[in-house]
Amino acid sequence: MTSTLYRNGLVHSSADPFAEALLVDDGVVAWIGAEDTAAGLAARADRVIDLDGALVAPGFVDAHVHTLETGLALESVDLSPAGARTRAAALDAVAAGARRLDAADPDGDEVLLAFGWDETAWPERTPLTREDLDAAAGGRPVYAAHADMHHAVVSTALAASAGLDRLPGWSAAGLVIGEALRVARDVAQELPPARRVRAYRVALQRAAELGIVSVHEMSAAHTDTREGLRELVALSEQEPLPQVVAYRGELVESPDDVRELLAQLPFLAGIGGDVNVDGSIAARTAALRQPYTDHRPLPGSALTGDHGDGLAYLSAEEIGAHLAACSAVGVQGGFHVVGDRAMDLLVLGLEIAASEDRGGHGPGPLRAARHRVEHALFVDASALASLLLYGVSLSIQPAWASTWGGVDGLWAQRLGVARAGNMSPFADLAGAGIPLAFGSDAPVTALDPWQAIRAAVSHEDAEQRLSGRAAFRAHTRGGWRLAGLDGTGAGELTVGAPAHLAVWRADSYGVLSSGRGLTSWSAEARAGQPVLPDLHLDAREPECLQTVRAGVPIYDTFA
Numbered sequence: 001m002t003s004t005l006y007r008n009g010l011v012h013s014s015a016d017p018f019a020e021a022l023l024v025d026d027g028v029v030a031w032i033g034a035e036d037t038a039a040g041l042a043a044r045a046d047r048v049i050d051l052d053g054a055l056v057a058p059g060f061v062d063a064h065v066h067t068l069e070t071g072l073a074l075e076s077v078d079l080s081p082a083g084a085r086t087r088a089a090a091l092d093a094v095a096a097g098a099r100r101l102d103a104a105d106p107d108g109d110e111v112l113l114a115f116g117w118d119e120t121a122w123p124e125r126t127p128l129t130r131e132d133l134d135a136a137a138g139g140r141p142v143y144a145a146h147a148d149m150h151h152a153v154v155s156t157a158l159a160a161s162a163g164l165d166r167l168p169g170w171s172a173a174g175l176v177i178g179e180a181l182r183v184a185r186d187v188a189q190e191l192p193p194a195r196r197v198r199a200y201r202v203a204l205q206r207a208a209e210l211g212i213v214s215v216h217e218m219s220a221a222h223t224d225t226r227e228g229l230r231e232l233v234a235l236s237e238q239e240p241l242p243q244v245v246a247y248r249g250e251l252v253e254s255p256d257d258v259r260e261l262l263a264q265l266p267f268l269a270g271i272g273g274d275v276n277v278d279g280s281i282a283a284r285t286a287a288l289r290q291p292y293t294d295h296r297p298l299p300g301s302a303l304t305g306d307h308g309d310g311l312a313y314l315s316a317e318e319i320g321a322h323l324a325a326c327s328a329v330g331v332q333g334g335f336h337v338v339g340d341r342a343m344d345l346l347v348l349g350l351e352i353a354a355s356e357d358r359g360g361h362g363p364g365p366l367r368a369a370r371h372r373v374e375h376a377l378f379v380d381a382s383a384l385a386s387l388l389l390y391g392v393s394l395s396i397q398p399a400w401a402s403t404w405g406g407v408d409g410l411w412a413q414r415l416g417v418a419r420a421g422n423m424s425p426f427a428d429l430a431g432a433g434i435p436l437a438f439g440s441d442a443p444v445t446a447l448d449p450w451q452a453i454r455a456a457v458s459h460e461d462a463e464q465r466l467s468g469r470a471a472f473r474a475h476t477r478g479g480w481r482l483a484g485l486d487g488t489g490a491g492e493l494t495v496g497a498p499a500h501l502a503v504w505r506a507d508s509y510g511v512l513s514s515g516r517g518l519t520s521w522s523a524e525a526r527a528g529q530p531v532l533p534d535l536h537l538d539a540r541e542p543e544c545l546q547t548v549r550a551g552v553p554i555y556d557t558f559a
Helices: 035-044 067-074 087-104 130-137 156-162 178-188 193-209 226-238 255-264 316-329 340-354 363-369 381-389 398-404 410-415 426-432 449-457 468-474 477-482
Strands: 003-007 021-025 028-033 047-050 055-058 060-065 112-117 142-146 152-154 212-220 243-249 332-337 372-375 393-396 436-438 501-505 509-512 543-549 552-556
Touching (some): 003 035, 028 035, 060 436, 060 477, 067 112, 067 193, 067 226, 087 112, 087 130, 087 142, 130 152, 130 156, 142 156, 152 156, 152 178, 156 178, 193 212, 193 226, 212 543, 255 316, 316 363, 332 340, 393 426, 393 477, 426 436, 426 468, 436 477, 449 468, 468 477
Parallel strands (some): 003 047, 112 142, 212 243, 393 436
Antiparallel strands (some): 003 021, 142 152, 543 552
């Protein structure tokens, strides 16, 4: 290992909020201090980087990523509102993608992958159909995933080859959820090994370019294979890429199930993530206490038991058994929970896992296992009390609120303005002491940590806004904490801590000087707090100059 001295800049460190320089030696932070002292250390460093006023800060942790699908989405036809502002533009993009693929695959067998459509963002507000895809792609098999990844539209050719019309979750318009979605996705992601590895690498390289030093991979049978997870973890250790903290979303019933999975995947941080209690708001499959305002029958409603209030994929008993099994072995468990009815089921599951009458061992083992929940859009006072009692942490995605929130957003269309206004209570969660980590759920929302932080500090409800510092810590130290790796000092720039860091150039730096919202951004108002780039929504996006994992650059514009 070598040593690197960063000087003539700003250092985000609680240990020394006014530091201007930092020395990294053998992968750890060896010194933090003033510029005048740095001058005497330059001769001993193997590399000296003049920051020219830039900021050195802890690297980001994205606490919820689907790496394979993110890599594929980055190379798929872009149907997102940013790439296709109208329904017609989306179909034009499909047609252009089909022409490009025709040139490379004249036999027409390869599936055209498209990603990110959201009809609520189009003026027409009309979903795509298989007939649309057939016409645009000239009969080629097409898999067009919605932005939420919980439903998709497929072409006739793909539906026929996979026998989707015989499966629950199929609709004649080509919309698929549930079992039909799983099978369609499996067909679409039948890729040569080299293509899969390329997708992993593309996603992780993009993360590194954005100052992300670690990702929590939420692998599951419906997103990737066990072997794929092994390949991904190995890739992140063999190449200069962000660290992969691996989770596997498989429901277990007994401690033996847990041990079998850990024997197969000994590097797992936990058995959770995409163990889905319910679905998504966009697909109307999130399990709600009250029906959707804009209820429409789900595909295959006769088979799914659709009553207009979404779908619960797991019972409280199944949730309790999973948590009890994980607790017995001392491994972290967890679930995907979106709707308020799904949160009710989780709370019941926690109580079952703790109840000695139901085979549990009390709240102690549950707390010791540090279970986690993904998303958690609805957390009322009762749920909050249970999460605190049982020591549950939350992995949340603030960019969901900035993407789908607001009085005209998707959530308001699905749920009504009143219900949508009670979602994502960031400040309540943080104020109660619930451990929080931020993530993107990429590719559902883009890998973009600053977007998440801005969403958290500019929540539509001013009472639910976080401070810039609290939001930043949730996206840095919070990720290490949820994975049980905070004991290493990761997530802080202090002497002896691993050098997981990023260097940022911004127009201005400072702290929030007053109030809960973005009322003032001032370098003079630091009051001993570490600085951050300006987080106002109209401020220029900070530019990542370098990302370093354990002292090794994984993205470097200084080279």
